[in-house]
């Protein structure tokens with residue numbers, strides 16, 4: 001599914017140097033490497049002519065979401081709207097804070113949050129909306145920002161899968177994924193488009209006050225050692241991870257381009273195949289293809305995935321069930337047949353190998369095997 005060895009081999013001398021530099025500095029938590037990485041990522045995310053965002057590194061993408069919600073003052077009894085079709089983190093952090101996750105369905109073609117459903121889900125208790133820019137392209141931020149502006153409910157963008165993606169709609173709104181709402185959050189889990197050699201994450205914001213608060217929350221709720229102004233957590237990015245990320249950051253766009261090229265090739269090979277739907281390109285967003293996810297019709301997704309496994313071809317199912325089917329979230333009170341698009345996607349999505357090292361030959365073989373295993 002993911003091949004990290006190519007890039008790691010190409011960057012080995014630089015990565016070795018970076019790691020040795022941190023060991024020599026004896027500064028393992030925080031410090032120069034972490035600050036420099038935050039600055040460099042901010043510069044990278046900035047859109048030409050726009051302002052550089054504040055970047056707050058933290059321990060992982062799940063913490064980034066939690067810190068964002070804590071910074072916005074989400075507490076017990078509040079409601080936070082999230083998609084039903086997402087990785088568990090998006091919902092988990094809401095529940096951890098004692099707030100209530102309010103699930104909405106997604107669009108069946110882009111896999112992103114249904115804005116109509118968001119509109120309907122808003123109540124007096126709604127304190128945040130978390131769109132997830134799933135698989136690499138932006139949710140309909142134009143609509144969501146309009147809702148946010150009208151209702152005063154802030155948006156936290158889960159950008160774990162879509163770092164560097166750009167939203168741009170016909171009415172002149174354009175922005176970087178993660179920089180359009182109050183907060184954006186991301187993950188540097190090794191398989192993400194920008195991955196480190198362990199866990200890592202970050203938050204972004206244009207709001208100085210929120211940035212200061214988030215920074216404090218990530219570090220036990222204080223700016224000065226042994227002084228704690230608010231209740232915080234321990235969520236810091238290791239200096240070694242920051243140093244590795246600084247080596248990899250300059251290659252992020254090149255990597256995204258390689259993914260887009262691979263996606264175009266899959267599109268070409270699969271576009272006219274009966275029983276397969278290729279991922280829709282959202283007209284208002286670029287796509288950085290964290291995943292290349294097709295839909296397999298006729299209830300044959302699981303058999304196809306098993307058959308491909310026998311042929312030595314890995315595939316992924318992101319995600320095999322909606323959040324409302326997860327045992328831990330039964331208490332939210334949803335019914336099994338709520339969120340029909342999510343339910344259909346959970347039974348039909350199949351992600352094909354997608355990474356920066358894919359060759360045309362590999363892709364041709366993957367599709368050859370897929371076609372031969374598909375029973376029309």
Ligand SMILES: *Cc1c(COP(=O)(O)O)cnc(C)c1O
Pocket residue numbers: 060061062063086087089090132158160161186187188189199200201
């Ligand atoms: C990976 C991911 C996260 C969590 O990131 P971690 O660093 O693993 O905590 C959150 N949301 C989405 C959509 C993700 O894909």
